[in-house]
Amino acid sequence: MAGYVAKKCVEKTGCDTCRTLLLVPASECRADTQAAFTSFCDKGGLLYPSKELFEFVNYLEGVFTGCFSMNRLHADSILDVLSLVKGKDKIIGCAAHEAEVKAKILRFYIVTRLHFLIKGVNKAKxxxxxxxxxxxxxxxxxxxxxxxxxxxxxxxxxxxxxxxxxxxxxx
Structure with missing residues (x-):
């Protein structure tokens, strides 16, 4: 998921520093890193998230999963997730664009995960x-x-x- 976030959010930022901090060249990835599966599946077009981006997306997944394993989906579900993420002081991207990049990642990740959650709920119904x-x-x-x-x-x-x-x- 971190690679997908990288493609949809990080690649589109106009800041080279943010891209450098949040993406890793494929040549620098080892088989024992978090990008091992990405490396295995890569046929030349995948992006490799940095350790920081991978950990942030992993953190978001934990928050999202925790939130919806204890609470049912409702009108303010996005606010529930955001309130849990609010306290995360992890720096994502360069200092100048951190808030913007973090907001893009959060928006994209939450909307994407809610889409698949709702799809699963609808299928079960x-x-x-x-x-x-x-x-x-x-x-x-x-x-x-x-x-x-x-x-x-x-x-x-x-x-x-x-x-x-x-x-x-x-x-």
Whole structure:
């Protein structure tokens, strides 16, 4: 995630000092550093975050995960995360652009993580809705089977088609 943050936030800053402080050339990365996986996957276009940027993004991930493992998503969720990050005195970028760079990183990271969190919540809700629908269909099928056993298969078939609004059945 730190490399993605680097691409979306750091690379666009106009400050060479910030880029130098927050990015590391691929040639300087070793296999045992935090960028080992990035190095493994790199085919020539990935950015390597500095140790400081990696640690800051890792810190943000911890705050975000901690916040949403204890609290449900609500209208002020962004403010909850920001209040936890507010006390972080870690310097990110050069002194002249630190506030701007930190704000860009925070904004991008929180919006991105909330997007994926909401996507996961929506997927879980959709799965629960489908399971409820399936349970409803099972209950109706059970009733239909019971009705067929009591009144005959043809009568149950007729009742089923009436209930579905399919009209008259030819068979």
């Amino acid at each position: 959709e799965e629960r809705r489908k399971m409820a629908q399936l349970l409803k269909v099972r209950r109706e099928a059970k009733k239909l089977i019971k009705y067929a056993a009591e009144n005959g298969v043809h009568e149950a078939h007729r009742v089923y088609h009436e209930a579905c609004g399919a009209g008259k059945c030819d068979h």
